Amino acid sequence: MKIKLSYILTLVSFCVAFTACKKNNYIIGGDLHDPHVNMTTYDFLKTKPLFDTLVVLIDKAGLKDEINGNNTFFAPTDYSIKSLLERRTLIIQQKYQDENIKYTLDSLPIPELRDSLRSHLFAGKINREQLSLENKVFKSLAGEDFSILLKVDDGYTGLTTTKPQYLYLTKIRNGLDPNPIPDDYPYPDEDRDIVDLVQTSGILTTNGVLHVLNNRHKFYW
Numbered sequence: 001m002k003i004k005l006s007y008i009l010t011l012v013s014f015c016v017a018f019t020a021c022k023k024n025n026y027i028i029g030g031d032l033h034d035p036h037v038n039m040t041t042y043d044f045l046k047t048k049p050l051f052d053t054l055v056v057l058i059d060k061a062g063l064k065d066e067i068n069g070n071n072t073f074f075a076p077t078d079y080s081i082k083s084l085l086e087r088r089t090l091i092i093q094q095k096y097q098d099e100n101i102k103y104t105l106d107s108l109p110i111p112e113l114r115d116s117l118r119s120h121l122f123a124g125k126i127n128r129e130q131l132s133l134e135n136k137v138f139k140s141l142a143g144e145d146f147s148i149l150l151k152v153d154d155g156y157t158g159l160t161t162t163k164p165q166y167l168y169l170t171k172i173r174n175g176l177d178p179n180p181i182p183d184d185y186p187y188p189d190e191d192r193d194i195v196d197l198v199q200t201s202g203i204l205t206t207n208g209v210l211h212v213l214n215n216r217h218k219f220y221w
Contacts, residue, residue, distance in 0.1 A: 079215035167198040
């Protein structure tokens with residue numbers, strides 16, 4: 001699997017933070033840009049090197065039509081997929097005591113792959129306008145509960161008077177964790193929620209909404 005490192009999507013989650021930003025526009029490099037793209041979600045992903053491997057997995061899982069449905073997709077990047085293969089390679093190398101064995105894209109079971117991709121898909125259009133600083137729970141197409149909310153960046157010291165709000169996707173495990181988590185919180189790490197920052201938000205395709213998870217997102221959760 002080849003990861004193209006030269007392309008990094010621009011962070012557009014600042015869009016609500018700037019008073020000069022018009023509705024449905026976002027700022028890149030100081031200029032206003034329309035977040036609408038005149039193509040489907042799948043076709044947009046296919047044009048970006050950061051999603052080369054993701055597109056291969058979508059095809060392998062037979063989920064192109066679902067990606068292109070009236071859905072919101074929180075897309076993992078190729079970095080997340082590469083990390084998954086590295087973790088599983090280490091597991092099988094230790095199991096079989098063979099450092100030459102590799103876990104590849106072909107090793108991924110299709111049912112497992114399909115469920116994981118569907119856990120990143122949500123029915124309907126979920127954009128920033130539908131969200132707030134309070135937790136809102138949504139069910140993915142895999143039937144799992146997720147919280148999607150905005151968080152204010154209190155550390156921001158830029159020129160604008162309004163602080164930026166970042167978008168977060170949280171996989172809920174054993175009920176929504178309190179915020180902040182107390183020191184004596186009884187649940188072990190494996191039962192605690194998994195919180196992921198969205199590095200690019202609000203790409204409006206011809207069929208739905210696309211958000212891009214940060215490169216450290218743990219694919220397969």
